[in-house]
Amino acid sequence: xxxxxxxxxxxxxxxxxxxxxxxxxxxxxxxxxxxxxxxxxxxxxxxxxxxxxxxxxxxxxxxxxxxxxxxxxxxxxxxxxxxxxxxxxxxxxxxxxxxxxxxxxxxxxxxxxxxxxxxxxxxxxxxxxxxxxxxxxxxxxxxxxxxxxxxxxxxxxxxxxxxxxxxxxxxxxxxxxxxxxxxxxxxxxxxxxxxxxxxxxxxxxxxxxxxxxxxxxxxxxxxxxxxxxxxxxxxxxxxxxxxxxxxxxxxxxxxxxxxxxxxxxxxxxxxxxxxxxxxxxxxx
Amino acid sequence: xxxxxxxxxxxxxxxxxxxxxxxxxxxxxxxxxxxxxxxxxxxxxxxxxxxxxxxxxxxxxxxxxxxxxxxxxxxxxxxxxxxxxxxxxxxxxxxxxxxxxxxxxxxxxxxxxxxxxxxxxxxxxxxxxxxxxxxxxxxxxxxxxxxxxxxxxxxxxxxxxxxxxxxxxxxxxxxxxxxxxxxxxxxxxxxxxxxxxxxxxxxxxxxxxxxxxxxxxxxxxxxxxxxxxxxxxxxxxxxxxxxxxxxxxxxxxxxxxxxxxxxxxxxxxxxxxxxxxxxxx
Ligand SMILES: Nc1ncnc2c1ncn2[C@@H]1O[C@H](COP(=O)(O)OP(=O)(O)OP(=O)(O)O)[C@@H](O)[C@H]1O
Ligand SMILES: [Mg+2]
Numbered sequence: 001x002x003x004x005x006x007x008x009x010x011x012x013x014x015x016x017x018x019x020x021x022x023x024x025x026x027x028x029x030x031x032x033x034x035x036x037x038x039x040x041x042x043x044x045x046x047x048x049x050x051x052x053x054x055x056x057x058x059x060x061x062x063x064x065x066x067x068x069x070x071x072x073x074x075x076x077x078x079x080x081x082x083x084x085x086x087x088x089x090x091x092x093x094x095x096x097x098x099x100x101x102x103x104x105x106x107x108x109x110x111x112x113x114x115x116x117x118x119x120x121x122x123x124x125x126x127x128x129x130x131x132x133x134x135x136x137x138x139x140x141x142x143x144x145x146x147x148x149x150x151x152x153x154x155x156x157x158x159x160x161x162x163x164x165x166x167x168x169x170x171x172x173x174x175x176x177x178x179x180x181x182x183x184x185x186x187x188x189x190x191x192x193x194x195x196x197x198x199x200x201x202x203x204x205x206x207x208x209x210x211x212x213x214x215x216x217x218x219x220x221x222x223x224x225x226x227x228x229x230x231x232x233x234x235x236x237x238x239x240x241x242x243x244x245x246x247x248x249x250x251x252x253x254x255x256x257x258x259x260x261x262x263x264x265x266x267x268x269x270x271x272x273x274x275x276x277x278x279x280x281x282x283x284x
Numbered sequence: 285x286x287x288x289x290x291x292x293x294x295x296x297x298x299x300x301x302x303x304x305x306x307x308x309x310x311x312x313x314x315x316x317x318x319x320x321x322x323x324x325x326x327x328x329x330x331x332x333x334x335x336x337x338x339x340x341x342x343x344x345x346x347x348x349x350x351x352x353x354x355x356x357x358x359x360x361x362x363x364x365x366x367x368x369x370x371x372x373x374x375x376x377x378x379x380x381x382x383x384x385x386x387x388x389x390x391x392x393x394x395x396x397x398x399x400x401x402x403x404x405x406x407x408x409x410x411x412x413x414x415x416x417x418x419x420x421x422x423x424x425x426x427x428x429x430x431x432x433x434x435x436x437x438x439x440x441x442x443x444x445x446x447x448x449x450x451x452x453x454x455x456x457x458x459x460x461x462x463x464x465x466x467x468x469x470x471x472x473x474x475x476x477x478x479x480x481x482x483x484x485x486x487x488x489x490x491x492x493x494x495x496x497x498x499x500x501x502x503x504x505x506x507x508x509x510x511x512x513x514x515x516x517x518x519x520x521x522x523x524x525x526x527x528x529x530x531x532x533x534x535x536x537x538x539x540x541x542x543x544x545x546x547x548x549x550x551x552x553x554x555x556x557x558x559x560x561x562x563x564x565x
Binding site for chain 2: 180182183185186187188189190191192196200201204205207279281
């Protein structure tokens with residue numbers, strides 16, 4: 001850590017201990033209701049961060065502290081990664097791959113799922129195979145992807161597609177099958193053609209279930225990608241983690257890990273928000 | 285405003301039990317004609333084939349024998365000139381009230397220039413007003429009460445101006461007060477539009493109150509047992525027509541018919557208490 005970053009780290013430390021004092025004092029007036037809400041929602045996280053900051057400094061021997069640096073050192077490293085633009089390079093690489101793979105999985109998984117659900121024979125025929133694929137951990141296939149497609153972008157995007165495809169496909173089938181048959185009957189009496197029934201009845205009523213699949217796929221695609229990048233890549237957050245470790249830049253390694261969990265969290269929150277927006281009718 | 289001829293309609297279902305398949309005769313040689321603009325109600329014991337018959341009229345299923353003519357033409361499949369109102373509303377939950385009403389209009393607009401997005405919306409608003417739901421256009425079904433949902437379903441069934449309205453126990457899931465309001469509303473709409481209505485119900489009083497004629501079905505196999513013309517003299521003058529003696533006479537007559545047929549079904553099935561749910565109420 002260069003000394004330039006110490007003030008920033010110090011100030012963030014001060015901020016966190018300040019919040020810790022608030023945590024100990026239960027809010028008394030109506031004014032602090034907002035604060036209480038924040039504490040209710042993220043109290044455990046704040047507590048965790050405090051423990052992370054305090055334990056290495058107070059409990060660990062300096063030799064061990066090297067392997068588990070306090071939070072402010074990690075944040076300092078994170079800041080340095082941001083300032084140098086290095087973090088963005090790696091995040092961009094990871095985001096590009098996961099968005100490409102994720103999008104491909106949705107674009108193929110949703111239509112395939114709708115078609116499979118429409119033809120029960122196809123579904124019955126394919127179902128056992130789909131179950132086998134779904135229960136095959138994508139990471140177990142990583143060596144296969146590497147063998148067949150090398151360690152370039154293609155193999156990484158492919159494994160993201162693989163990991164994201166099955167949750168999307170299976171949930172689309174599930175959603176399309178659970179459409180209330182009465183709605184289809186109503187649609188037919190209202191003059192809808194088969195194609196229209198697909199687009200205007202089956203797809204919308206399957207949408208909440210499809211979104212569950214998309215959310216699962218989002219989590220899976222980040223997870224698998226990071227692992228793939230850890231094994232063989234020249235850029236990406238997974239690469240940043242292993243590379244930092246290999247270069248003994250321990251705070252930077254934690255900074256990269258922190259970024260991955262923030263990214264995963266953001267992906268999930270974004271998808272939940274999207275889901276809310278598309279299923280406003282389904283709120284109750 | 286169409287006439288309907290049901291000619292020798294039979295319908296069988298295969299019921300697969302492990303090992304064997306039994307054939308259930310849901311309808312046998314059903315004949316019934318409904319005049320232009322008539323309001324016909326249909327009562328019968330549970331399982332006698334009322335919904336099966338309505339499905340055939342709607343074009344959602346085909347008879348195994350016989351045919352159905354609407355204005356002299358045999359029907360094939362569903363058509364916009366025949367609308368259906370289901371007991372369970374069958375609204376699209378992801379569409380607002382107005383958007384639900386517009387569904388049939390969108391089909392109607394195919395190949396027509398004079399029914400653009402704006403006109404469809406106007407028509408939907410107009411029909412929602414007709415059923416007393418002004419100001420509820422943008423509510424989702426989950427934000428409406430059961431009675432309001434059924435009003436939306438009625439508006440949706442009427443908005444594309446069908447000639448025939450088919451209703452399968454549309455008010456059965458509603459409380460008594462809401463049901464009476466909707467019966468009143470339906471009569472008003474019928475008088476105003478002149479739509480031919482076939483209305484299935486379990487309620488004898490509802491059948492007499494709404495119908496110009498009541499068709500009484502018997503079960504196993506399903507048949508039209510009797511058709512009773514309802515002639516309530518004091519219908520428009522009397523406040524509570526349901527408590528008049530003539531109304532009571534009709535109720536008694538139909539009650540007897542239903543019980544006679546229920547007893548015979550019970551004897552056949554070996555269960556004398558066979559459900560005639562709601563019919564006696
Ligand atoms: N899809 C089906 N497969 C097999 N049997 C059926 C099917 N649909 C109806 N049935 C049988 O046909 C008969 C008539 O059923 P239907 O639903 O028309 O009765 P219903 O008069 O509408 O009864 P309810 O008053 O309870 O609604 C019943 O014996 C029923 O079990
Ligand atoms: Mg029925």
